[in-house]
Amino acid sequence: MEVRNVLIVGLGLLGGSLGMALKGKQYRRLGWSRREETRALALKMDAVDEIFATPEEALKEADLTILCLPVPVIPEFLQICRKFCKPGSVITDIGSVKGVIVDAARKALADSGIHFTGSHPMAGTEKSGLENAFATLYHNADGFITPGDSPEADDAVVEFWAAAGVRITRISPEDHDDLVAHTSHVLHIVASALALAILEGKSPEETALRFAGCATGFRDTSRIASSNPAMWREIVENNRMAVLNAMSGFDKWYAHFRELIQNGNFxxxxxxxxxxxxxRDSWTAYKENYKK
Amino acid sequence: MEVRNVLIVGLGLLGGSLGMALKGKQYRRLGWSRREETRALALKMDAVDEIFATPEEALKEADLTILCLPVPVIPEFLQICRKFCKPGSVITDIGSVKGVIVDAARKALADSGIHFTGSHPMAGTEKSGLENAFATLYHNADGFITPGDSPEADDAVVEFWAAAGVRITRISPEDHDDLVAHTSHVLHIVASALALAILEGKSPEETALRFAGCATGFRDTSRIASSNPAMWREIVENNRMAVLNAMSGFDKWYAHFRELIQNGNFxxxxxxxxxxxxxRDSWTAYKENYKK
Structure with missing residues (x-):
């Protein structure tokens, strides 16, 4: 499958950084964003080679379209894709959940000849917006694709991510959502609960003391509590059962620790x-080895 | 109060780094450690100016003694201090809990003329042992003292920590233990429960997938799960009620999140x-400001 024109739809932190990562690669980088200022900035920052004023014009040109949009917007946008994308072209996304998106794509694109392969590059920061984009955000990241109806389309998507610096693992949408609930979503809930429990409703004097007392443990453990609330609402809302299931796994061990402390079984x-x-040490060692 | 000879008792990561931090300051750095190899290494690493073979000889020379020992060993060692320390000299410690240590010191040193001021410098890494010691471990750290029976002794201890690079806040032992339970101890339990929940009992294939999928969130949130188990057992065992209390604070918010997800109240x-x-963002901003 020949992919030359790649279209980035949505030029925020993730879409913008993706464009910047692809500079100098084998693709012509097309872009579209809803806001005019963002479109102007994307050109100025050299995040894309060409910008389009409407999705219609952009989608017609694309061999591969990457939806860098909030999860709830994707089903609706897939209807527009169905209308304007070329048959034989490929669509992918970067959403943090895959089940709801793959379902929506299956419905929206049925019998259209347009292929869909889900993607989830594991990259991001606590910040958002094109102004915070940078070319190395995806460098050496891991990511997933959920294979679709065309092995050639899947291969083209893997090749695309490799060009951006992302190493891909193939996985089913269900396994993906279970995995990220455990390895990411539940952590955000825990970090947020910790930030609330530790910092909430303290007097200025107490707060000052707490500031003095906090070493690096709190900083690191609570870091992801500073993530975007609207984004995390969206992720958890779209992965509810897997998140509740992952919370149960944490609960079990946390309750076990509490019981041991209560009973003095040290x-x-x-x-x-x-x-x-x-x-955790084995994980760290494996991960370091795996990165080489 | 004139403090010239400072004696570091216990030359592990914390004691050794403390000696290294004091090089070139106004003190003569004395040291004692139970193991002969450690004593030899301390001289070789220039962590102390002089090493003693027995605590008796060392304690006799000290104007200020800093106990860098595991918490459970301290009550017993304070009996030796009572026998050999000079009346008018000062003892402090670096223990992560203060209530049990201050109580033990009050009992052991009653009517001895030897002063005790509790200390807790907030510094450390996941590693342990003199071989991992380094001179900047305490640099710009925050710390606490729990004032004792002598304001002059307290001032000498504050001055000592300032020389090592530690900024001190005064606090009661009870408030200290409550504070660190909330800002540190409960985090270690949460991090450990997360590491167990996420990594335990997986098949090699699942584990590999998890490795691929894990971004920086898990690395940071679980970092302190790699801390020394014997040390954390000791800390939690000696601060049981405050830790259970701090866990309840976390529970409240965590359960609230679960309820909201279950009820779909996003x-x-x-x-x-x-x-x-x-x-958390206010905390980060305040902390950055405060460091200036």
Whole structure:
């Protein structure tokens, strides 16, 4: 499958950085964004080679369209894609959940000859907006695709991500959503609950003391509590059952620690904490090795 | 109060780094450690100016003694201090809990003329041992003292920490233990429960997928799960009630998030998450300002 014109729809932090990452690669980088100022800035920042004023014009040109849009907007936008994308062209996305998006694509694109392969590059920062975009955001990131109805389209999407610096693993939408609920979504809920529990409703004096007392532990553990609330609402709302399931996994261990402390069983506490350390240290070692 | 000879008892990561931080300052740095190899290494690394083979000889020389020992060992060691420290000299410590240590010191040193001021410099890494010590570990750290029976002794301890690079806040042992339970101890339990929930009992294939899928969120949120299990057992065991109390604070918010997800109340979910972000962003801003 020949892919020359890649169209980035939505030029925020993720869409903009993706364009910047592709500079000098084998593609012609097309872009469209709803807001005119964003379109102007994208050209100025050299995040795209060409910008279009309407999605219609842009979609007609695209061999591969990457939807860098909020999850709730995607089903509606797929209707526009169905109207204007070329048969045989490929659509993908960058959404943090895959089940709802792949379902919407299956419905919207049925019998259109347009292929859909879901994508989820694991990249981002706590910031948002094109003004915070940078060319190395995707560099050495891991990512997933959920294969669609065309192996050639899947391969083209994998090749595209490789050009942006992302190493791809193939996975089903269901397994993906379960995985990210465990490895990411539940962490955001925990971090937010910690930030609230530790910082909420304190007097200025208490707060000052807490500031003095906080070492790097709180900074790191709560870092992702500073993520975008609208985005995380969207993610959790679209992955509700898997998130509740992942929360249960955490609950089990947390309740076990509480019980051991309440009963004064600190030999066991130390053993369980050591097992957590062993698992995390192996993970770190494996991850370092895997990156080489 | 004239403090010239400072004695570091216990030359692990924290004791060794403390000695290194004091190089070139106004003190003569004495040291003692139980293991002979550690004593030899401390001299070789220039962590102390002089090393003693027995605590008796060392304690006799000290104007200020800093106990860099595991919490459970401190009560016993304070009995040795009572026998050999000079009346009018000062003892402090670096323990992560203060209530049990201050109580033990009050009992052990009653009517001895030896002063005790509790200390807790907020510094450390996941590593341990003198071989991992470094001179800047305490640089720009915050710390607490719990004032004792002598304001002059307290001032000498504050001055000592200033020389090592630590900015001190005065606090009661009870308030200290409550504070660190909230800002540190509960985080370690949460991080460990997360590491266990996410990594435990997975098949190699699943694990590999999880490795691929994990972005920086898990790395940071679970970082402190790699801390020393024996040390954390010790800390939690010696601060049990405050830790259980701090866990309840976290529980409240975590359960609230779960309820909102279960009920599909995502407007409220977004509001609560945004409040967590607001609190943490204010904390970050305040902290950055405060460091200047």
């Amino acid at each position: 030999d066991e506490f130390e053993k369980v904490f050591a097992e957590g350390k062993r698992l | 407007d409220e979910f977004e509001k609560v998450f945004a409040e967590g972000k607001r609190l």
